Amino acid sequence: MAVSFHVRSNSFPSRSHPQAAHVREQLARLRSSEEGETSTSSSSSICQRIDNIQELHESLDKLICLPVTQQALAQEQNKKTVEQLLDGSLRILDL
Template sequence: MAPSFRVRSNSFPSSLHPQAAHVDEQLSRLRSSEEASTSSSSSICKRLDNIQELHESLDKLIRLPVTQQALAQEQNKKAVEKLLDGSLRILDLCNISKNALSQMKEGLMEIQSILRRKRGDLSGEVKKYLVSRRSLKKSFQKVLKSLKIKQDQQECNDKSLAMFGEAEAVTMALFDSLFCYMSGSKTCDKWSLVSKLMNKNKVSSETQVNEFTRVDSKFQSEKTLKMDDVQINQIYSLT
């Protein structure tokens, strides 16, 4: 799974900088939400919002003089290198998810246009979309596999730096859930995250199945395909 950082509590000062304490509270909430996470759009989208807020807080934390001093210490060199590597992995995951959603959005919008105009090569576009989906699924599976590779735990004496490691871990866990959903995994079939990402209207998690799986299934019978089957209002948040 995603890397985690262990912290030696006996090395910490008795009190944290207010910004560090705020980040610590956010991490606690995220850990709790992850443990209590349910298969619902509201749950995972709330985690997405919390992750965004966490990284905004981390940006403020890293600018503090005390954090800059910790980053410069020789004893923290290996921990800092791991954090930098983790940041690059998270950036890669952001780009992969954004590009994948954009690619699928373009394909669905083209099919939607053909259905609306009632002319064009619907069969060809559907086949193109399904080929693209199969390719993306393989990519998602590779990503999921890489996320599940066990990472060595890195001890860090500085709690502020250790928080960055914990933030990486919870962010990786969320991407694991996201790519699981986007691949159409059965373990995520009850999640309706895409409705939240693609539509402004609120969708009941109890009545909505995985939208990727639903669209893939509808495209198997293109002669009965309707506008409602590929309805998209707007993609936001990730694209």
């Protein structure tokens, strides 16, 4: 006797959105500038890091404004995650 059933799944895209990839690149660039930093930073390296932070902020803003991100953030089950993200962003702003 053959048993058949229908399985339904929420599948996620196999590739991330290009904006998400851009955010990851910005984070990697910022991390590499931290690792390569010496104890005495020049004003040009500080300015470069500030520019990297600004680009990261702009990229995150674009990512958050995407409709798919807005839908995910609006779901009740993601409330705790959203609260954690907001807390983290406030800590970044404080810095």
